[in-house]
Amino acid sequence: MIDRPAIAIAAGGTAGHVNPALALAEELRRRGATVRFFGERRRLEGRLVPQAGFDLFPIHMSGFDRQRPWTLASALARLRRERRRICKAFRDDPMMRPDVAMGFGAYVELPLLRAALDLGIPVALHEQNSIPGLANKRLASRAGLIAVSLPSAQSALERAGANSSAIRLTGNPVRASVLSGDRSRGRAAAGAQADDTVLLVFGGSLGAHHLNEAIARLKGTLLGIEGVRIVHATGAADYEATSALLDLSEDERQRYRVTSYIDDMGDMLAAADVVLSRAGASSIAEIAAAAVPSILVPYPLATRDHQTTNARYLVDAGAAIMCADDEIDSEGFASRLIGLLGDSDLRRRMHLRGLGLGQADAAGRLADAVLALVV
Ligand SMILES: CC(=O)N[C@H]1[C@@H](OP(=O)(O)OP(=O)(O)OC[C@H]2O[C@@H](n3ccc(=O)[nH]c3=O)[C@H](O)[C@@H]2O)O[C@H](CO)[C@@H](O)[C@@H]1O
Structure with a gap:
């Protein structure tokens, strides 16, 4: 050769x-x-x-x-x-x-x-x-x-x-940087203490407006749960609008980090206890590699609904929960998210089922x- x-x-x-x-x-x-x-x-x-x-x-x-x-x-x-x-x-x-x-x-x-x-x-x-x-x-x-x-x-x-x-x-x-993500570096960037539960939210690389709105509405509830920290990437186009919706106080900013784009996704996935995300192919591959429990909300307008098919790879194995896009404004969605954040045994079971799905x-x-x- x-x-x-x-x-x-x-x-x-x-x-x-x-x-x-x-x-x-x-x-x-x-x-x-x-x-x-x-x-x-x-x-x-x-x-x-x-x-x-x-x-x-x-x-x-x-x-x-x-x-x-x-x-x-x-x-x-x-x-x-x-x-x-x-x-x-x-x-x-x-x-x-x-x-x-x-x-x-x-x-x-x-x-x-x-x-x-x-x-x-x-x-x-x-x-x-x-x-x-x-x-x-x-x-x-x-x-x-x-x-x-x-x-x-x-x-x-x-x-x-x-x-x-x-x-x-x-x-x-x-990417190698995602495979070698560093949990302590990621948690330091999220401002998380050892016992905190970190929720990572992102809607693919461009952001997901509907997901941003839904999570902004749940801000008060999420910050009401002791020890929950949130890292939320809005996507560049939706950063201003989501920041305005969130309207974070100085105190809230300590526990809720909002950014347009996360550059160190490897560290953040390693730091996260729960991921809330769309189900684009790369997101799925990276969530699988990190074996982090996730709630997946497939983008409903993706060609032939391929994100739902992508998500099944993790959901069928018991490593992720699927929520349809039109469910995320409902009480049911909020209680599933809050339930997962509050149940470390369930998260551990999902993590164990996710091990081995990464490639x-x-x-x-x-x-x-x-x-x-x-x-
Ligand atoms: C709207 C649309 O057409 N989306 C498509 C697009 O998804 P899109 O590129 O949005 O999403 P993917 O899930 O495939 O990839 C997201 C990538 O962005 C990175 N990331 C994301 C947010 C952030 O703050 N920082 C960061 O680094 C993730 O680590 C990941 O590597 O291509 C995918 C792959 O063909 C398709 O499945 C999706 O349907």
């Missing part, structure tokens, strides 16, 4: 797509490969990729909005232009040309992977969700490797034309499969 294989990775949009790609990139770098990312500077990858020490080749996409069908023509024109630009970059500079091009399911992968196919470069896909997204389905028939997080994705990919011999169950890669070796398995494509 080539001494120092070059891998191009497209990942974009939300941290749910970018973080597993970073977990793979870290593993490939550890094995001596060079990794270059392809994505949009103005989106989350524009911050997370350079922060992790990788180069980002900027792609300029304009998204197709299903609600505005006339945006299709400009989206397709942009896609063709970016595909040609990437082809030219690979032809002009041999150092730019990767040995494998890989995508994690975001639409930003389309120009990179189509350019790679044009030039005969092997293409790999990773599908995190139980129900594959559109970009991966479009490329499935031409990929040399299709790695999946969950076995349930396999049949839909085969229906989209994937060769079943290209499909591998690798799991969803989790700490997913990044390693995926790196093996990607490097096997290098000729």
Whole structure:
């Protein structure tokens, strides 16, 4: 095999797509490969990729909005232009040309992977969700490797034309910093004492407005429980509105930390006694890796309700409780959350059932499969 294989990775949009790609990139770098990312500077990858020490080749996409069908023509024109630009970059500079091009399911992968196919470069896909997204389905028939997080994705990919011999169950890669989260560092950041019960709330990488509202309404009740500490990431877009709803006093701020985005998710998951979250694929993988008891509220508008299917991975094992989005304003939801916060035996049972559901070796398995494509 080539001494120092070059891998191009497209990942974009939300941290749910970018973080597993970073977990793979870290593993490939550890094995001596060079990794270059392809994505949009103005989106989350524009911050997370350079922060992790990788180069980002900027792609300029304009998204197709299903609600505005006339945006299709400009989206397709942009896609063709970016595909040609990437082809030219690979032809002009041999150092730019990767040995494998890989995508994690975001639409930003389309120009990179189509350019790679044009030039005969092997293409790999990773599908995190139980129900594959559109970009991966479009490329499935031409990929040399299709790695999946969950076995349930396999049949839909085969229906989209994937060769079943290209499909591998690798799991969803989790960043090393999440796998090595430090409980005492996280609890210090949460301002928690040894006996306190820490509730971590987040709604995926972009935040969840409905979850933010529901938890803000329960603020008084939650802070009324002795020893409960809350760390709540609202998402950037909802930070101002949620802070206004919460209207925390100086005293309350000692026990209720509100932020737009948590950078040290590994430490926070390690510090948490209960997580309240959406059920995006990366959240599920990380909650599983930390084996922390959770209440999962799947995003109700996710394509074909795939977050409910994602959540079942933990719920069916007894490691998590599922609540529908339209239940979270009810008394029933409040009493389940309060019940879990007050019942350390139940939390311990859920933790024990969660052990073993994490897939700490997913990044390693995926790196093996990607490097096997290098000729
Ligand atoms: C609205 C939407 O379309 N969501 C999709 C998006 O989810 P989205 O990216 O929102 O959510 P995921 O659960 O997959 O990932 C969240 C990621 O953000 C990180 N994080 C989150 C909050 C925070 O404060 N700090 C932080 O680091 C988490 O550690 C995790 O790595 O992609 C997922 C993966 O394809 C899909 O399952 C979701 O349906």
